[in-house]
Amino acid sequence: MADRILRIGVLGLSRGFVLMRPTFVADDRCRLVAAADPRPEARAAFQAEFGAPAYETAQALCADPQVEVVYIASPHQFHAEQAILAARHGKPVLVEKPMALSLAECDAMQAATRDAGVQLIVGPSHSYDPPIACAADLIASGAHGALRMIVMMTFTDFLYRPRRPEELDTARGGGVVFSQAAHQVDVVRRLAGRPIRSVRAQTGAWDPDRPTEGAYQAFLTFEGGATATLSYSGYGRYDTDALMDWIGETGMAKDPGLYGAARLRLAGAQEEALKRQRAYGGQAAAPPAGSPHHEHFGQVIASCERADLRPTATGVEVYADERRTIDLPPRAAPRAAVIDELWRAIVPGAPPLHDAAWGRDNLAACLAMLRSSAEGREVSLSELESPP
Ligand SMILES: NC(=O)c1ccc[n+]([C@@H]2O[C@H](COP(=O)([O-])OP(=O)(O)OC[C@H]3O[C@@H](n4cnc5c(N)ncnc54)[C@H](O)[C@@H]3O)[C@@H](O)[C@H]2O)c1
Structure with missing residues (x-):
């Protein structure tokens, strides 16, 4: 048994969560203590399986004192606002890829977690x-x-x-x-x-x-x-x-x-x-x-x-x-490498590889792909730092 267990709240009982769930269940360094999702059937299933509360809103989950780390597995468009909300409640974040939909959102997430002094890790993804x-x-x-x-x-x-x-x-x-x-x-x-x-x-x-x-x-x-x-x-x-x-x-x-x-x-x-x-x-x-x-x-x-x-x-x-x-x-635990990074970042405080800067750079490359295709030319990553 791990000497320190991370108490995790899940934001979005999605397909992404279905794929991550076996890891949370099998890895003794973490425990699922709450969830939030607008779908009643998902909330009922979570309460039945984990005997833990399932809320309708992200706000209620982030305010739950039992929740120590917020795992964001909601649709992409909610990642930024929910990561910022979690950070404002002083909670570290594990957010699914893509980190967000724009570099401005990534910057705001990075600023919020930095100001709160909490970690943000982007994962799981296949480099783990x-x-x-x-x-x-x-x-x-x-x-x-x-x-x-x-x-x-x-x-x-x-x-x-x-x-x-x-x-x-x-x-x-x-x-x-x-x-x-x-x-x-x-x-x-x-x-x-x-x-x-x-x-x-x-x-x-x-x-x-x-x-x-x-x-x-x-x-x-x-x-x-x-x-x-x-x-x-x-x-x-x-x-x-x-x-x-x-x-x-x-x-x-x-x-x-x-x-x-x-x-x-x-x-x-x-x-x-x-x-x-x-x-x-x-x-x-x-x-x-x-x-x-x-x-x-x-x-x-x-x-x-x-x-x-x-x-x-x-x-x-x-x-x-x-x-x-x-x-x-x-x-x-199939995705144990994700918990390795999360646990080390929060418990001994080791800098994670898949931090906010890493997730931002991944998104920048994806945005550069879309721009390159639209404009029919090679795009330098530095171009994304200023408006076209
Ligand atoms: N890393 C992976 O292997 C992997 C695999 C699948 C999905 N994902 C990621 O997971 C995220 C979710 O995608 P999906 O395809 O699993 O979604 P999904 O369509 O299966 O589920 C979305 C869930 O989010 C809930 N939801 C909607 N609005 C919400 C809100 N405001 N707050 C909280 N929950 C809300 C829905 O009720 C639903 O349960 C995406 O960012 C996706 O990229 C990652």
């Missing part, structure tokens, strides 16, 4: 995955020479999972750049260990019935000279889990026979009802605690001068003069 962290440490060690390039490719059915209306509207934070480039940028920044200098991207909105970005390609340059290409499609055709031995994003085995299932489920269905089923309190089953493999976000190959490194769902493949595999056994 142990194979990514292991590959990043190998790169940073210089054992295989300098990092030169990264190739990252993720093909999913993201756009055909049930969505709220704003998730299909880029102006309100919808589309795969805000939701999924947030992971790819996070991963390649962790591997490169250097700031992004510029972005050239082309985004695609190919389905008029779901009129937001469903795909993109981007070319990133890093300070120090390394580069990365990011390819993403959420159109539910090819699936990069095929390259990961049919282990899905959450580390669970995936059935390749379910081809096209997301589009089929959506056809003719009430999208809002489907969405509720997948969120907490709905009928869609939560993933069991203790995924047999690590979480991942598709194919990643990092090329150093003398080796290619490939993080997988079980470890890291190292293609140097000899080929070897680093096996990384899964931990009991």
